Amino acid sequence: MWRYVGRRLVHAIPTLLGASIIVFAMVHLAPGDPISAILPVDASKEQIDDIKKAYGFDKPLPVQYLKWLGRVVQGDLGKSIATRRAVILDVRDSLANSLVLAVSSSVLAFGAGIALGLLAAFRQGRALDKIASAMAVIGVSVPHYWAGIILIIIFSVQLNWLPAMGAASDGGLVAYLRHMILPTIALALIPLGVIARVTRSAALDILNQEFVLALRAKGLAHRRVFGHVVKNAAPQIITVLGLQFGFQLGGSVLVEAVFSWPGTGYLLNLAIFQRDMPVLQGVILVLATFFVLLNLLVDVLQTYIDPRIARH
Amino acid sequence: MSPASLLQTRGLRKHYPLRGGVLRRAQAWVRAVDDVSFDVKPGETLGIVGESGCGKSTLARLILRLVEPDAGGVWFDGEDVLRVLPGRMKRLRRDMQLVFQDPYASLNPRLTIEDAVAFSLLVHGAGRADARDRARALLGRVGLDPHLYGRRYPHELSGGQRQRVNIARALVLDPKLLVLDEPVSALDKSVQAQVLNLLLELKADRELTYVFISHDLNVIEYVSDRVLVMYLGQVVESGTADALAESPKHPYTQALFAAAPSMDPDRRMERPPIAGDPPNPIDPPSGCRFRTRCAFAMPQCADAVPPPVAVGAGHDVACYLYGAATAVTA
Amino acid sequence: MSVIALPQELSTVAGAPRSYWRTVAWRLARERATLTAGTLLLLIALSAVLAPWIAPHDPSAGAIRLRLAPVGTPSHLLGTDEQGRDMLSRLLWGGRMTLVAGLTPVVVAFLMGTLLGVIAGYTGGLANTLVMRTMDVFYAFPAVLLAIAISGALGPGLPNTLISLSIVFVPRVVRVAESATVQVKGLEYVAAAKASGASVWQILRYHLLANVLGPVLVFASTQVSLSIILAAGLSFLGLGVTPPAAEWGLMLNTLRQSIYVNAVVPALPGLAIFVTSMAFNLVSDGLRDAMEIRA
Numbered sequence: 033m034w035r036y037v038g039r040r041l042v043h044a045i046p047t048l049l050g051a052s053i054i055v056f057a058m059v060h061l062a063p064g065d066p067i068s069a070i071l072p073v074d075a076s077k078e079q080i081d082d083i084k085k086a087y088g089f090d091k092p093l094p095v096q097y098l099k100w101l102g103r104v105v106q107g108d109l110g111k112s113i114a115t116r117r118a119v120i121l122d123v124r125d126s127l128a129n130s131l132v133l134a135v136s137s138s139v140l141a142f143g144a145g146i147a148l149g150l151l152a153a154f155r156q157g158r159a160l161d162k163i164a165s166a167m168a169v170i171g172v173s174v175p176h177y178w179a180g181i182i183l184i185i186i187f188s189v190q191l192n193w194l195p196a197m198g199a200a201s202d203g204g205l206v207a208y209l210r211h212m213i214l215p216t217i218a219l220a221l222i223p224l225g226v227i228a229r230v231t232r233s234a235a236l237d238i239l240n241q242e243f244v245l246a247l248r249a250k251g252l253a254h255r256r257v258f259g260h261v262v263k264n265a266a267p268q269i270i271t272v273l274g275l276q277f278g279f280q281l282g283g284s285v286l287v288e289a290v291f292s293w294p295g296t297g298y299l300l301n302l303a304i305f306q307r308d309m310p311v312l313q314g315v316i317l318v319l320a321t322f323f324v325l326l327n328l329l330v331d332v333l334q335t336y337i338d339p340r341i342a343r344h
Numbered sequence: 345m346s347p348a349s350l351l352q353t354r355g356l357r358k359h360y361p362l363r364g365g366v367l368r369r370a371q372a373w374v375r376a377v378d379d380v381s382f383d384v385k386p387g388e389t390l391g392i393v394g395e396s397g398c399g400k401s402t403l404a405r406l407i408l409r410l411v412e413p414d415a416g417g418v419w420f421d422g423e424d425v426l427r428v429l430p431g432r433m434k435r436l437r438r439d440m441q442l443v444f445q446d447p448y449a450s451l452n453p454r455l456t457i458e459d460a461v462a463f464s465l466l467v468h469g470a471g472r473a474d475a476r477d478r479a480r481a482l483l484g485r486v487g488l489d490p491h492l493y494g495r496r497y498p499h500e501l502s503g504g505q506r507q508r509v510n511i512a513r514a515l516v517l518d519p520k521l522l523v524l525d526e527p528v529s530a531l532d533k534s535v536q537a538q539v540l541n542l543l544l545e546l547k548a549d550r551e552l553t554y555v556f557i558s559h560d561l562n563v564i565e566y567v568s569d570r571v572l573v574m575y576l577g578q579v580v581e582s583g584t585a586d587a588l589a590e591s592p593k594h595p596y597t598q599a600l601f602a603a604a605p606s607m608d609p610d611r612r613m614e615r616p617p618i619a620g621d622p623p624n625p626i627d628p629p630s631g632c633r634f635r636t637r638c639a640f641a642m643p644q645c646a647d648a649v650p651p652p653v654a655v656g657a658g659h660d661v662a663c664y665l666y667g668a669a670t671a672v673t674a
Numbered sequence: 675m676s677v678i679a680l681p682q683e684l685s686t687v688a689g690a691p692r693s694y695w696r697t698v699a700w701r702l703a704r705e706r707a708t709l710t711a712g713t714l715l716l717l718i719a720l721s722a723v724l725a726p727w728i729a730p731h732d733p734s735a736g737a738i739r740l741r742l743a744p745v746g747t748p749s750h751l752l753g754t755d756e757q758g759r760d761m762l763s764r765l766l767w768g769g770r771m772t773l774v775a776g777l778t779p780v781v782v783a784f785l786m787g788t789l790l791g792v793i794a795g796y797t798g799g800l801a802n803t804l805v806m807r808t809m810d811v812f813y814a815f816p817a818v819l820l821a822i823a824i825s826g827a828l829g830p831g832l833p834n835t836l837i838s839l840s841i842v843f844v845p846r847v848v849r850v851a852e853s854a855t856v857q858v859k860g861l862e863y864v865a866a867a868k869a870s871g872a873s874v875w876q877i878l879r880y881h882l883l884a885n886v887l888g889p890v891l892v893f894a895s896t897q898v899s900l901s902i903i904l905a906a907g908l909s910f911l912g913l914g915v916t917p918p919a920a921e922w923g924l925m926l927n928t929l930r931q932s933i934y935v936n937a938v939v940p941a942l943p944g945l946a947i948f949v950t951s952m953a954f955n956l957v958s959d960g961l962r963d964a965m966e967i968r969a
Contacts (some may be wrong), residue, residue: 046807046811047807047810047811047813047814048814050807050808050810050811050814051811051814051815053811054811054812054815054823055823057827058823058824058826058827169952169955169956169959170952172899172955173899173948173951173952173954173955174948174951174952175903175906175907175923175944175947175948175951176903177907177910177926177944178926178941178943178944178945178947178948179944181926181930181933181940181941181944182941182944184933185933185937185940185941189933189934189937190937278816279816279817279818281816282815282816282817282818282819283816283817283818283819285818285819285822285911286818286907286910286911289910289911290930300822301911303826304822304826304911304912304913305912312823312826316815316819316822316823319815319816319819320814320815320819323814323815323816323819324814405865408869410865410868410869433871434871435871437869437870437871438871441869441870442865442866442869444862444865444866445862446862449861449862449863450861450862450863450866451863452863452880452881452884452885453885454694454884454885454888455880455881455884460863463867463870463872463880464870464871464872466876467867467870467871467872467873467876468870468871497694510866513866513870517870
């Protein structure tokens, strides 16, 4: 199994390198000369020279890339144009907040999604299935940023139960948690729908197989059949869980924009607004790396649960 | 090379690499077909029999050049199939066709069966209307009324009907040679009989030559004139169907005949005829590949592969039990 | 009454054979949910196309004194936005933008992705490895992030949005197409076609494409709702369509601050996105079920 892990790690490296190339290329994709993409128009000569030296714009592109990559690997993601702070610091702080949101939202989405999916599968064709499936479709179709706005309208504006903005970083744990509730729900909706649908379909595939019929004919208790279905549907479901967690980490941009939640998404949004390229690049690179490593972890987990995968 | 043969193979070999490890290098080899040589005369049926994994299907594909051999040669009607130019190869393909085993995977689910049969004609330049007419005629000939079945899709037909379509597709180009890879193995016994009889009828009607591959000895006995017995990619015995049935020489052939189900209630077995598990074509035993399951294995069996030895008219065995007294004529 | 078992040959029902696509259409027509959703989609599409003729007001003309009129105001059935522009008209015009921004990338991805995927799948070897590894690199980014990365670099505007979203969806379609191609390539009817002497082109045209397009089409239809949500989302962030154009995501953004004044009107553009997205999902579900090959 460890050989499989090794092999997957080896495969992940070109992917990461490729991703870094895309991120690097972003600066050069932008219209106009790359310096103006990084520096504001009224930058002093001194700043321009600084940037030229740091990025090596006078050198050929591959050399620039390697220099940039070298710095990135050592943790230097450049300096923000707007705040002049090291990007890595901002990213680190905001990442913590985003992770909190992603994890809590995942717990909600995974728990409710799997429950809904299994409910629908085991009561296939009956009213409960139709209701659960309808809820899943709604989950998948709802634009999460709009859901956030609706939640704010209902719970903040009309009912005034929960706060609408920010994370109350100086308000203590309870305040932090209260601020977390609405964005968590908004972010969880689409993954909930996707997970519910995949779980239902995976569970049905197994339930409809003949050997399950045989098990039931032998009088196997419901609980055991249930356990068996869960065990066999697990690989498919886990793959989706991994993907959806990535969605929540990367896709939190829109929800964080709505709730002004100080995470990477918020940082990204600010960077877009301010055309702050180094921050944009830094955040995206960090998130992409996370995603790749996450998928790697999911693959390894899969192998652990179902050793057949590694033996191909 | 006797000019009287329609099909000849000499020393055919095909090994598949198994790749593994980080760099996906070849770590082991599946020796699917090893040094197989035989002749098929026009108008005869050569039966090839053996267990799963003995290389029969690979052999079928090698003969038709659907897969390139690692070594060896194939001659069809005197022509070297492996060295022929693409243009000529295409024309050659009209003369040799293949009927597949799996009636489900061998038909395109999106084509009606008359289109499936007509496709081959279109490939060779026939006009649409002409192709369709000929396809429908052939469907009728194999027992499927074109008016009733022509515009149906494969999933609407039973396994036996699909095999008839396969046969029609193979015959539509008027081939001289038909290679049949387990054509009835996936069918019920009663349907098997119908399809086999159809095949025999068509053979007589159109003066065809068959290479018939199967693991079922009863079927092979029923249709074949001559029989080749294969084990782990090699030919262990060959001879006329009668000669083999009367006195099988190779221990494996004997075991096969002993294991074949019989309608005779007096033929009972107390012990299974062969010991051990079916073999693995990856890294087979050295020398005679059957020696690990053979009741008569001798020390010399491990040294080298036994060469074929004549034990009767046109009856050859590859086994050290029968001395290398008489050399085999090519 | 004794039951006589019919021999296998006679068990096929003799009836008028139906073409595959007619079967698909027949199945689609029987699913109520799919039918409703499909009709809804048609209405949405129609209203978007006919917007210039059926919109009651000019979508960019607004009077500040009329701002944020509630739903049901006479002559402004769905209220007005924060600049006093008629919501109904802006929603109709906005639909065109959102639908174009949502559908085009998926169509582009369908065409390019199928082409790339089939070539990669059928050729195998080095070409396949190159293409698939490149696609893997794009897969390293969650969809939203990739869209933002590319749009962030290219800048706002409809053409840039179309480019960036196409880049997001092409790798996904390529994966599905390649995997379907590889699977079909190994099936025996392809080998049979080769045995008949068919050229690569003939095999692709008659056997491969028909069997690969099905799964790819179903997959592409599932991506439309995501594409619409992403397109509107990009505009929401200021990376997509630019003001003063009407587009549902953009409208959602500009109306956001107004929720404290009037709760219903700001929710309308999002509702439109939601309903459209859901309709696409229901239709694509129905399509997938109808296209399954079953007896």
